Each structure stands twice: as C-alpha cells, then as structure tokens.
Amino acid sequence: xxxxxxxxxxxxxxxxxxxxxxxxxxxxxxxxxxxxxxxxxxxxxxxxxxxxxxxxxxxxxxxxxxxxxxxxxxxxxxxxxxxxxxxxxxxxxxxxxxxxxxxxxxxxxxxxxxxxxxxxxxxxxxxxx
Numbered sequence: 529x530x531x532x533x534x535x536x537x538x539x540x541x542x543x544x545x546x547x548x549x550x551x552x553x554x555x556x557x558x559x560x561x562x563x564x565x566x567x568x569x570x571x572x573x574x575x576x577x578x579x580x581x582x583x584x585x586x587x588x589x590x591x592x593x594x595x596x597x598x599x600x601x602x603x604x605x606x607x608x609x610x611x612x613x614x615x616x617x618x619x620x621x622x623x624x625x626x627x628x629x630x631x632x633x634x635x636x637x638x639x640x641x642x643x644x645x646x647x648x649x650x651x652x653x654x655x656x657x
Contacts, residue, residue, distance in 0.1 A: 565620065573601065573647050582624055607624070607642075609630070609640070
C-alpha cells in the first residue's frame, strides 16, 4: 500500500520537461498596469523649478517621470525619443506644448524619452506649488 501511494505521488508531482515548472498566467490583467513611457525631464534654463513643474504636468497626463533635474543650457525645448518611435514621443511633446521632436536612439539610457526644457517652455501650472 505504501508503495502504491509513492507511485501515485511520483506521477502527480512529476516536474515538467527538464525540471522546469509550468508557467503560471494571471487569471485577469491587473487594472492600471499598462506600459508607461519612462521619461526624464531636464531643465536647460536658469529658471528654478521648471523641471519640477514639467514633471507634475507629465504625471497628470499619465507619464512615468523617473528623473528630473538641471542640465546645460539649450536654446529651445526638445523632446527626444531614446527607445521608442516618434509617434509615442509626440504624445509627451503634446502634453508639454513642445513642437520640436527628435529621434536619437540610445539604448544605454534607462529612459524611453528625454525632455530638454528651454527658455521657450511655459508650464501649465505654477513653478512652485
């Protein structure tokens, strides 16, 4: 009897091919778990708080801003595609009211989109809350 139980257990608990466990699929998609663009916002002006204001503006539109800070001066605001196509980048540019869009592939960066804010950028809200 003990031998029969061991045989049944071996059949029931047998691992899949090459010992790999069977993949487990979630029953339903998790709400709100859509793939978001990872964005960095860089202030290319001397106006303090500009990158923070643009970050708030982008987050209100559902973008995932993973970094914001100060960088070297730029003459005009620019949105750059790093790991996505130009169509996706236009949505970021539209949320900020920026006209200039460029594609400069850079797989070493951990962001999908880079935003450089120039003196022409006007945030939708106040610079400081």
